[in-house]
Amino acid sequence: MPARKPVLLYFYPAQSSFVVKDLRLIEREYEVRHRGFLPTEKWQTPLVWLGQIFFLLRHIWQAEVLVCMFAGYHSFFPALFGKIAAKPCLIVAGGTDCVSFPSIGYGCFANPLLGRFARWSYQLAAHIAPVHEKLVWQDYTYQPNDYPHQGFRFHCPDLKTPHTVVYNGYDAQFWQPDPAIVREPNTFLTVCAGLDMRFTQRLKGVDLILEVAPGMPQATFTIVGAPAGFTFPGQPANVRLLPKIPLADLNAVYSAHTYYLQLSMSEGFPNALSESMLCGCVPVVSQVGAMPDLINGSGFVLPVRKAEVLEQLLKKALETEEVQTLSQKARRQVATHYPEQRREQELLALLQWLQKNS
Template identity: 75%
Template sequence: MSARKPVLLYFYPAQSSFVVKDLRFMEQQYEVRHQGFLPKKKWQTPLVWLGQVVFLLRHIWRAQALVCMFAGYHSFFPALFGKIARKPCLLVAGGTDCVAFPSIRYGVFANPLLGRFARWSYELAAHIAPVHEKLVWQEYRYQPNDYPHQGFRFHCPNLRTPHTTIYNGYDADFWQPDLTLTRQPNAFLTVCAGLDMRFTQRLKGLDLILEVAARVPEAIFTIVGAPAGFRFPDQPVNVKLLPKMPLHDLKSVYSGHTFYMQLSMSEGFPNALSESMLCGCVPVVSQVGGMVDIIQGSGYVLAQRNVELLETLVKTALTADNSQRALNARNIIKENYPEGRRETELLGLLRQLTTSFD
């Protein structure tokens, strides 16, 4: 009879693709007991907290470690119980839990109460594992309406909890160009959830894309993630909307476009950007978060949130020979950010933490 796996408790605010991926990694070595923190209304948060406390009281004494994806309301009690029970709590910092953009009310630290719970979580955790160094601390110059620096150590200046960066990882065997498709040379692609919300449009730079589309009619701009029947007001004719789609179909869409645009005001380590690069798209990114480091010169960088600068960048991209950039983009993600690297480093860090607490 095989030895029983040690128990690990895993908490997350939404079951996103990266949560599912990390769960798959951890289930290889642990019996993972996981719980989402998903109140449908704000007033239900105390009830969800109560359920989380009950879950912790039932399982923490058997657990070897706890993991929280993102810092926020959902990470406070796991970090606190881990501290009390002397069980290491690893907090994975992914993006929104490291920033504050009051101008658009985005980021955990833009909300004073939520920011307080995030700070407490960071302080109580045994270790923090950001997906990129820029989530720890970064200079911010993309637009002038918010803080000149971002990162959890900027917003938690007295924080003593150690951190280890563990990059996101991607399956290069799955995410590869579909060579049966013809790639449109003048086509730009963006994938975005919640694109019908004005807040999301500004956060993800969709407003810039709509503006530049009107200025560069010879280009095609495709946005994936549109609800049924949705259209932007005064949508340019060269902007095409597609619905949210499964990963296999998304791979085909990546393979049909030459460029992938990620013009966000804030990002950590965006999945769609990395997936598109593996599928041979040339990246066009804002100078935000880890994106400039991730693309490593294989694409184009918008230094400031300015439509005139973007227009120049788009026209430059359209007239350039991008064949080598596309090859470089795929190789950068394949060689530097393989799925196996995240798996090895995440499980290695958990082993290190549990050993130090024994």
């Protein structure tokens, strides 16, 4: 009879692709008991907390370790119960829980109450596992309307909790160029959820794309994630909208485009960018978070949030004669440095270390 796996409690604010992937990895070594924190209205938050407390009271004594994806309201009680019960709690810091952008109301620390719960969670946790060094601390120069630095150490200056960076990982066998698809020249692609909200358009840099597109009639800009019937007011003729596309079909979309745009004001370690690079897209990214390090010379970096600078950069990208070389370099960069196996090994090793040293 096989030995019983140790019990791990896993908490998350939404069932994102990050969560699904990590659950799959962790379940290879642990019996995972997971609980989402998904109030549909703000007033339901205390009720969801109550359900979380009952879950913790029922399972904490069998658990060896707790994991929270991101810090926030949902991570406070797991970190607190872990502290009380001497069960180590690991918080995976992913992006929004490390930043504050008051100019657009984005980031945990832009909300005083949410920021307080995130700070308490980080303080109570046994360890933090950011997905990139830039989420710990980064100098921020992309736009001047917010803080000159970002990262959880900047927003929690007295934090003593240790951290270990564990990069995101990607399956290079699943994400690869489709040989049956001819890549269209002069095509730019971006994937964006919540496309109909002005806040999201600004956060993800879609507003910049709409601003530069009319001056670049030789190029086509595809934006994935449009709700049914949605169009932008005065939408340029060379901007094409596609609905949200299932994960299994994204490979074909990536493979049909030459460049991938990720022009966000804030990012941690974006999945879509990494997946598109594995599929051979040449990346064009803002100088934000992990992205310049992630692409590592395989594409183009927008240093400041200005439409005229972006237009010059995109024209430079279109004129390059090294598209094929950059495409191969982009795939090699993610496949070599950020394989899924690396995240699995490092995350599981960290969890086992926490078990032994708690």
